[in-house]
Amino acid sequence: MDKKLTKSPFSVAMGAAFMMAMAAVGPGFLTQTATFTGQLGADFGFAILICILVDIVVQLNIWRIIIVSGKRAQVLANEIVPGLGYLLTVLIVVGGFFFNIGNVGGAGLGLNVLFGISPENGAVIAAVVAIIIFIVKNALTVVDRTVQLLAVVKVAVLIYIIAVTTVPYQSAIVHTFAPSKIDFYSIVTIVGGTVGGYISFSGGHRLLEGGVRGKENIKYVNEGALTGIGVASVIRVMLFLAGLAVVLAGNKLDPTNPAASIFKIAAGQFGYKFFGILLLAAGMTSTIGSSFTSISFLDYSEKAKGDSSIAKWRSVAVVLFIVASTAVFYVVGSPAKVLVVVGAINGLILPIALAILLLASTRSKIMGRGYKHPKWLLVTGWLVVLFMAYAGIRTILLLV
Numbered sequence: 001m002d003k004k005l006t007k008s009p010f011s012v013a014m015g016a017a018f019m020m021a022m023a024a025v026g027p028g029f030l031t032q033t034a035t036f037t038g039q040l041g042a043d044f045g046f047a048i049l050i051c052i053l054v055d056i057v058v059q060l061n062i063w064r065i066i067i068v069s070g071k072r073a074q075v076l077a078n079e080i081v082p083g084l085g086y087l088l089t090v091l092i093v094v095g096g097f098f099f100n101i102g103n104v105g106g107a108g109l110g111l112n113v114l115f116g117i118s119p120e121n122g123a124v125i126a127a128v129v130a131i132i133i134f135i136v137k138n139a140l141t142v143v144d145r146t147v148q149l150l151a152v153v154k155v156a157v158l159i160y161i162i163a164v165t166t167v168p169y170q171s172a173i174v175h176t177f178a179p180s181k182i183d184f185y186s187i188v189t190i191v192g193g194t195v196g197g198y199i200s201f202s203g204g205h206r207l208l209e210g211g212v213r214g215k216e217n218i219k220y221v222n223e224g225a226l227t228g229i230g231v232a233s234v235i236r237v238m239l240f241l242a243g244l245a246v247v248l249a250g251n252k253l254d255p256t257n258p259a260a261s262i263f264k265i266a267a268g269q270f271g272y273k274f275f276g277i278l279l280l281a282a283g284m285t286s287t288i289g290s291s292f293t294s295i296s297f298l299d300y301s302e303k304a305k306g307d308s309s310i311a312k313w314r315s316v317a318v319v320l321f322i323v324a325s326t327a328v329f330y331v332v333g334s335p336a337k338v339l340v341v342v343g344a345i346n347g348l349i350l351p352i353a354l355a356i357l358l359l360a361s362t363r364s365k366i367m368g369r370g371y372k373h374p375k376w377l378l379v380t381g382w383l384v385v386l387f388m389a390y391a392g393i394r395t396i397l398l399l400v
Helices: 009-024 027-069 073-080 084-115 119-135 139-163 169-177 184-195 199-209 215-248 258-296 308-332 336-361 375-399
Strands: none
Touching (some): 009 139, 073 084, 073 199, 119 258, 119 308, 139 215, 184 199, 199 215, 336 375
């Protein structure tokens, strides 16, 4: 992929925004939200609120640190402690790989709902399309346009479902801000599934790939991050409200495919087909985002400089990443439980990854002379690290 700045910084920032946003609301999010809404009802709104607040702090910090330094996260980590970047790479790539199994599986399930194709064969078709998108000329532009189009599809489908259901807005608002029960496992899982692991870095690394770096581009960092957070948050809230409407009406969700249950119960067979479109869009966008970002962690060149030989091997690595993920899904099958568990794992990775970048933000040798990271971002960033570490420990103790 060509890393020279051939488009305006704003255009690159919007591409990064939608890549991050759509990675954050992929099949994992659909499954996790439906599962926990069925278990917790309106109280799950509190987890959604925490997720959005954490998202704002994490993305504004990570995007800014990566772009001002002009270096990928793993390079920054190695400059703090030699070898730390390799540990971060292992955590992100392994987590991204397992998530990608669910992503291609989600796209396959979408094709199964729409056309009756087996989920396994549907996953193969989706993987082939994703690979074609990556290897065509001007791949980054094609990726950006594809992700933006699929984002519109997601929002349109959810608007329809909200329109045909009776949403309990009052209950949702009350329990979001004053929950009767706080479930730390749901918080760690939903945060991990929407802003943990590779997702935290998808936007920042995409900006670097587009040639946007340096203090002079902070404006575009903020615009891109806030746009991505806004789009993802709207989709999160809409899916939660749709699920809550179904659950509070007394319906039970199918544990093998809880998200599909929401749409089928809300709008019958027509709604079920709409869910197929949503799941296909979610699977495709997340497959693209996960593959792109995970493989970017294997590149330890000092900066994204547009080296054609590096771009070539990274394109090959992306293809192999997608093929391997698809092969595992083809053998293993349904990803629903995997998506929930991997979300929790990525939630545990988040405080480690964010702490590394916050340390980098205070070092002038890394960030450049004259740069001072905003105090409010540092303070809130460390609060997120502490909260997610605490929530993660609570979750581990509950599961052990």
